[in-house]
Amino acid sequence: MDAATLQTFTSPVVLFFVLGLLAAFARSDLAIPEAIAKGMSLYLMAAIGLKGGVAVSKSGIDSTVLIALVLGIAASFLMPFFANFVLKVFGKLGRINAGAVAAHYGSVSVVTFVTAVEILEAQNKPPGGYMVAVMAAMETPAILTGLLLARGMGSKDGQKTSELLHEVFFNASVVLLLGAFAIGIIAGAEGFGEVAPFFEAGFKGVLCLFLLDMGLIAARRIMDARAITWRLVVIAIGLPLINGTIGTAAAVACGLDVGSSAALGVLCASASYIAVPAAMRLALPEADPGIYLTMSLSITFPFNILINIGLMSMLASALTGVGGATP
Amino acid sequence: MDAATLQTFTSPVVLFFVLGLLAAFARSDLAIPEAIAKGMSLYLMAAIGLKGGVAVSKSGIDSTVLIALVLGIAASFLMPFFANFVLKVFGKLGRINAGAVAAHYGSVSVVTFVTAVEILEAQNKPPGGYMVAVMAAMETPAILTGLLLARGMGSKDGQKTSELLHEVFFNASVVLLLGAFAIGIIAGAEGFGEVAPFFEAGFKGVLCLFLLDMGLIAARRIMDARAITWRLVVIAIGLPLINGTIGTAAAVACGLDVGSSAALGVLCASASYIAVPAAMRLALPEADPGIYLTMSLSITFPFNILINIGLMSMLASALTGVGGATP
Amino acid sequence: MDAATLQTFTSPVVLFFVLGLLAAFARSDLAIPEAIAKGMSLYLMAAIGLKGGVAVSKSGIDSTVLIALVLGIAASFLMPFFANFVLKVFGKLGRINAGAVAAHYGSVSVVTFVTAVEILEAQNKPPGGYMVAVMAAMETPAILTGLLLARGMGSKDGQKTSELLHEVFFNASVVLLLGAFAIGIIAGAEGFGEVAPFFEAGFKGVLCLFLLDMGLIAARRIMDARAITWRLVVIAIGLPLINGTIGTAAAVACGLDVGSSAALGVLCASASYIAVPAAMRLALPEADPGIYLTMSLSITFPFNILINIGLMSMLASALTGVGGATP
Amino acid sequence: MIETVVRKRIEILTDTALLGRVTDAVDKVGITGWTVVPVSSGKGRDGRWREERVMGTDKVFVLTIASQDKAQALAEELAPVLTKYGFILSMWDVEVIRGERF
Amino acid sequence: MIETVVRKRIEILTDTALLGRVTDAVDKVGITGWTVVPVSSGKGRDGRWREERVMGTDKVFVLTIASQDKAQALAEELAPVLTKYGFILSMWDVEVIRGERF
Amino acid sequence: MIETVVRKRIEILTDTALLGRVTDAVDKVGITGWTVVPVSSGKGRDGRWREERVMGTDKVFVLTIASQDKAQALAEELAPVLTKYGFILSMWDVEVIRGERF
Numbered sequence A, B, C: 001m002d003a004a005t006l007q008t009f010t011s012p013v014v015l016f017f018v019l020g021l022l023a024a025f026a027r028s029d030l031a032i033p034e035a036i037a038k039g040m041s042l043y044l045m046a047a048i049g050l051k052g053g054v055a056v057s058k059s060g061i062d063s064t065v066l067i068a069l070v071l072g073i074a075a076s077f078l079m080p081f082f083a084n085f086v087l088k089v090f091g092k093l094g095r096i097n098a099g100a101v102a103a104h105y106g107s108v109s110v111v112t113f114v115t116a117v118e119i120l121e122a123q124n125k126p127p128g129g130y131m132v133a134v135m136a137a138m139e140t141p142a143i144l145t146g147l148l149l150a151r152g153m154g155s156k157d158g159q160k161t162s163e164l165l166h167e168v169f170f171n172a173s174v175v176l177l178l179g180a181f182a183i184g185i186i187a188g189a190e191g192f193g194e195v196a197p198f199f200e201a202g203f204k205g206v207l208c209l210f211l212l213d214m215g216l217i218a219a220r221r222i223m224d225a226r227a228i229t230w231r232l233v234v235i236a237i238g239l240p241l242i243n244g245t246i247g248t249a250a251a252v253a254c255g256l257d258v259g260s261s262a263a264l265g266v267l268c269a270s271a272s273y274i275a276v277p278a279a280m281r282l283a284l285p286e287a288d289p290g291i292y293l294t295m296s297l298s299i300t301f302p303f304n305i306l307i308n309i310g311l312m313s314m315l316a317s318a319l320t321g322v323g324g325a326t327p
Numbered sequence D, E, F: 001m002i003e004t005v006v007r008k009r010i011e012i013l014t015d016t017a018l019l020g021r022v023t024d025a026v027d028k029v030g031i032t033g034w035t036v037v038p039v040s041s042g043k044g045r046d047g048r049w050r051e052e053r054v055m056g057t058d059k060v061f062v063l064t065i066a067s068q069d070k071a072q073a074l075a076e077e078l079a080p081v082l083t084k085y086g087f088i089l090s091m092w093d094v095e096v097i098r099g100e101r102f
């Protein structure tokens, strides 16, 4: 375990997540009010969007940005096929549940990405600002693939589909991320300067408290879980490893820098637990949230935060030959 | 459109408001929890009160301050008469609704003022710190005039009137604004220094998120609105122009500096959507919130934020001959 | 009244508390949403825990720390006996209520401690970082003594006792304080640096708003109070004076520095109004919250914030011969 | 078997700003207690409302359990306000344990 | 004495994300209004849920008062969605003042 | 026409800290689910309370729908706690759709 990995476990951000896990396992009544948690999640999305936009306003949009976008969208569309196959064959899930879970693994987790950015920056491998746009673009394609897999080609009611598409493209996180990203581009570094004390200086601290809450929620959910088999646990750890490795490797092959490659790997590895569950509840009410939420939130999310981000970072360094830790 | 006006549209504060409007019009489910919105509004009032108090503790209280106070209170008392006339004759509202709406336009909007201060400061025309006290003093007189207009001289039940007066003078925003203002005066610059990182550095960022929420609420309300005619839309844009122009001109005539004159204009132009609706609901339950809230919140408020603050700033510069943009 | 005491009344932190008291007495409708208040209290505990841990990571753990811990735990265990005696004999309370109130006075108030730290630091008498651990350790022993006094030795149902012990040792504030303290030790000054803008710069401002809320709650409760006699008022002021004096003197005698001695005095003087009420409601449902909450929250808490912290600070200076105000 | 008695459960939808008037009426007719439940949005003749808490025009439910007589007295007491402010009052029979306290 | 009339009080537990479908149905059958009450946690066949608001999978109660006929029409209207999404609908008779408005 | 069956709707006001005891009782008597609704303030024999969430002494409503038998069993199960902690339990008949699940 090298210095960079160790650093992960002395970072307050990760330690607060561990505290949340431990407190919930010890059955402490520690809890963060929902309104506060919701507020923090909006803050984090606005801040990451803004920062990404400001970064792009400096660097401009070049072919790398387009390549990363295409790569991310393709991954989000295609990853659910593989996940669906594994979930059915090895995980022994039915068609509906397999499709629903697959959608989660094709989509992304904003908080996992945000935590990865913090860790990569601390290792001197900052991802490009445009990765925020890549993240936003990756949220929704997987939902379409997942539904296709779960319901087959012939969707019955067309009216409901347009409702769903609207819900998916204008869902709160996509709108806020892309909106803040656009504001960052328009306002630029100068305009951002005015609000930087709020959106930049407070960022890591808010992330600490938010991860504390995520730790509490993740651990409480797994203690209540009933529908989870050992096969599903294996998949919830195996998929982020495989998807992450493929994503990182593809990004390096396409010429992205080390930080952006690791970040794309983390995006591929991460599983949604906000946008996709809400969409699945609407479109696939027969699917069991006890399966898809527990897998993505209680197993994959902690695994990514505690271990997989570090692995993707090392992998990207190894593949690009650029170690960030010693500048 | 000069550079200063353009600057308005690259300021993150205004851009987040626009994002809120757009997101709501696109029927996104983006929403800020009420507790968070309420918390932000308390924060903004405490911060603006404190900053005003600290500024006055430096500058002291002189005749200008008294003139501005008298001007503001007189405006709040008198503006509803004109508004009431227009609302009845041109707007075709009945006595009760006209009186209720008039009260809103005589009173002030804290957030409009706060946004104006930010924009004026960015244009190097900072208003005097005492304007916070002027704002607090302007909140309530209009309520009395509005009730007089709606109910006629002979108010029936005296007991209820004393209840209303108490409600009006000790309402949350008056108490918090004036309380924080007093704390600012007592604590002075030195005492404020301790809490400045919270109340000063975070201010613009919080304002961004608060205006995002205001944009969402304003746009959603107008999409649901049913009682609004084109005549009322014209009034909701015309009144802030007229009231604002008179206010700015009167302030310049009384010798206020350019920033304070523009700020007084904005106060006259703004319409309350917190203190007055609550008071009207108590005192004039027959009046229709679908009219007064929609006009003040969904038409006048956006118009002031996006256009009218800039106009008042230009007007004050033209009248005083002092342009702030090039220092 | 010397300069240091006067300073208390020009500090925004204390002034916001006074504003809360006044607003509630004037029956203003000013109120802070519960979710925000809860969020601020979690923030304050995380921040004070972190800062204490970082301080200990610098200073290391020596015999002074152990002495302070032993002193605090002993005080928490023993103080309820004296309080119980006074409450029965002078206060004329029955066994159950006397035991319940005694538990509150043996335990501690986190916000009183936090305010004391701010005031002591402003007087150049910063308490040691380890005092956070002392505070956390003092929260629970008094609960056990209080129950013993209220119920006698032979507790009926063993199963419920283990439930209570779990509740008491894993209650939210103990877990968060000690958890953040541990994170502070692990992350050290370097790790803390990343999150300092959030947890350090914002601290005093959040404390202002939190004390505003506490002022509102304390004053509203006393206006509704019915079960409070003048004898109980005398005790609610006398006990913090006596406990605080003994605590400060004992700390000085054991060789603690001036700031830590004053802080230990404040801890002894303070009465819990979070952890203990919740535990009493579980374990002694027959006890009257109208007595214990009103005494601790509405009388002792304001007395400590406004007067007693200053007294303990002066006492500690007098006893150690070290005045902090003139460095 | 536990004994239950029949009481009225009364539910009043009121503006938060006017909560005090409703609870004063509950106290006045001698009902022992009441409980307030938050409300998050709604629609009536004036159209839809939501998130009005920022504007201070939101609503709450006041729930109280009382004997038939006191329930009737409360309805009488509140009738003028109900009509004036457009509150909603509904009531129905419920079985309660420890009926002596209501 | 105040006059009361008997109406149905209907209570529907629904996903927050599907609130619009329920209130559309209420509007469609011609009921004058409805009120939404927040829900903080629960347990059903899928196990326990709480704090799902962050995940957008939380629930709310929709309350509405209507005549017997309209209540029945609403139940018919919602029946397919209820079964599909596992909502809960219950209703009972209540006495209301100002009954003409419902 | 949609078929409805009659069930009991039970409503229990409890301290938040003791919610677990109530829901354990619900589970124990074999009721399929329950829903928790937040409460913001109230008044009882001990006087008024509000904003006690900061102090951890606030309350919630637990709502559950069950057959007559299970409702009675729940009342018996909770009776001792009710008296000890001053909770309130009330219940009444409601019509439900999809009655087989309760």
Ligand SMILES: Nc1ncnc2c1ncn2[C@@H]1O[C@H](COP(=O)(O)O)[C@@H](O)[C@H]1O
Pocket (backbone or CB within 6 Å): D031, D032, D033, D034, D035, D036, D063, D064, D065, D066, D102, F013, F041, F042, F043, F044, F045, F046, F047, F049, F085, F086, F087, F088
């Ligand atoms: N008659 C009542 N109707 C509704 N809620 C009540 C009633 N009496 C008491 N409560 C509620 O029950 C809580 C405890 O009441 P008590 O046990 O009398 O202190 C109060 O704080 C109220 O929230």
Ligand SMILES: Nc1ncnc2c1ncn2[C@@H]1O[C@H](COP(=O)(O)O)[C@@H](O)[C@H]1O
Pocket (backbone or CB within 6 Å): D013, D041, D042, D043, D044, D045, D046, D047, D049, D085, D086, D087, D088, E031, E032, E033, E034, E035, E036, E063, E064, E065, E066, E102
């Ligand atoms: N039929 C109804 N059922 C339940 N709540 C209603 C009903 N009608 C109105 N409301 C509620 O009462 C409030 C005021 O209604 P109104 O007086 O018609 O404007 C609305 O905003 C709703 O929250």
Ligand SMILES: Nc1ncnc2c1ncn2[C@@H]1O[C@H](COP(=O)(O)O)[C@@H](O)[C@H]1O
Pocket (backbone or CB within 6 Å): E013, E041, E042, E043, E044, E045, E046, E047, E049, E085, E086, E087, E088, F031, F032, F033, F034, F035, F036, F063, F064, F065, F066, F102
């Ligand atoms: N018997 C019941 N009484 C009250 N609420 C229930 C009951 N059963 C289920 N619920 C609520 O309905 C939701 C969905 O239940 P289910 O469809 O069984 O998963 C649960 O999460 C509970 O909030």
Ligand code: NA
Pocket (backbone or CB within 6 Å): A104, A105, A106, A107, A108, A243, A267, A268, A269, A270, A271, A272
């Ligand atoms: Na993914």
Ligand code: NA
Pocket (backbone or CB within 6 Å): B104, B105, B106, B107, B108, B243, B267, B268, B269, B270, B271, B272
């Ligand atoms: Na105005």
Ligand code: NA
Pocket (backbone or CB within 6 Å): C104, C105, C106, C107, C108, C243, C267, C268, C269, C270, C271, C272
């Ligand atoms: Na103590």
